[in-house]
Amino acid sequence: MGIIVPLTPPHEHYGAQLLMPQTPESLLRPALDIARAAGDEILKIYETDFDVESKDDDSPLTAADMASHRTIVAGLEALTPDLPILSEESGEIPFETRAQWPRYWLVDPLDGTKEFIKRNGQFTVNIALIDGHRPVLGVVHVPVTQESYFGCAGAGAFLKKGGAEEAPIQTASLSSGPVRVVGSRSHRGQSLDNYLERLGDHELVPMGSSLKFCVVARGDADVYPRLGLTSEWDTAAAQAVLEAAGGGVVTLEGEPLDYNAKADILNPFFIAFADGSRDWTQYL
Secondary structure, eight states: OOOOSOOOOOOHHHHGGGGSOOOHHHHHHHHHHHHHHHHHHHHHHHTSOOOOSSOOTTSHHHHHHHHHHHHHHHHHHHHOTTSOEEETTSOOOOHHHHTTOSEEEEEEEEEOHHHHHHTOSOOEEEEEEEETTEEEEEEEEETTTTEEEEEETTTEEEEEETTSOOEEEOOOOOOSSOEEEEEESSOOOHHHHHHHHHHOSEEEEEEOTTHHHHHHHTTSOSEEEEOSOOBHHHHHHHHHHHHHTTOEEEETTSOBOOSSOSSSOBOOOEEEESOTTSOGGGGO
């Protein structure tokens, strides 16, 4: 399976799911439980007194990343022992191997390195199920706030805050007011500034990590143009949530954002949006 990190024993709860049919909907809430457990492992380190500026091998950031990775891999292997797992913290898996995977888990154990270092709380645990090059299930968990965004094709998208009941979320239709554009707290560039100038009347909603997708999914923003590099594990889970909430994600050529279709794992530039009635590529 390409995972080179020693695994911790799987939790009995995950093992109990093996008797369930492995549809995205049946796997959604078990995957949520795994993401929340991984988030708890991150918090054990995040809540200590640390000072870190980069992801060195022995840094608290690396320790948090690996603790989350091990928790997720153990949980997913118990939940679906037949499915491969591709994590940002996995060993490199050749495309010749990955190309044989019709279905697999795609994981970012800690998305938002700069947010973690800045201690602004806007980092996430991302778990996605890819089927036929498409993200069909996604969980985006925010350890600091205990907010979890999750959804899958055909079942809708949801937000769960701490111990409260989950609530459905959906994207918003365009209004006559300024377009609400969600952008990165840590990554800005001239390409985005040019896009915004052509877009016209807008207001910027700053946000870090994959939460940018989630702001659109919950109806608090209209568009997220990403005109910079990302990796597939950065986007898959949140894309699944957004699409389940009624939104979409396309490349600058207007094509769907797909996964595991080429040797490298870098995404093309893309635009995530709430309302597909407008051609969001016209402002490029």
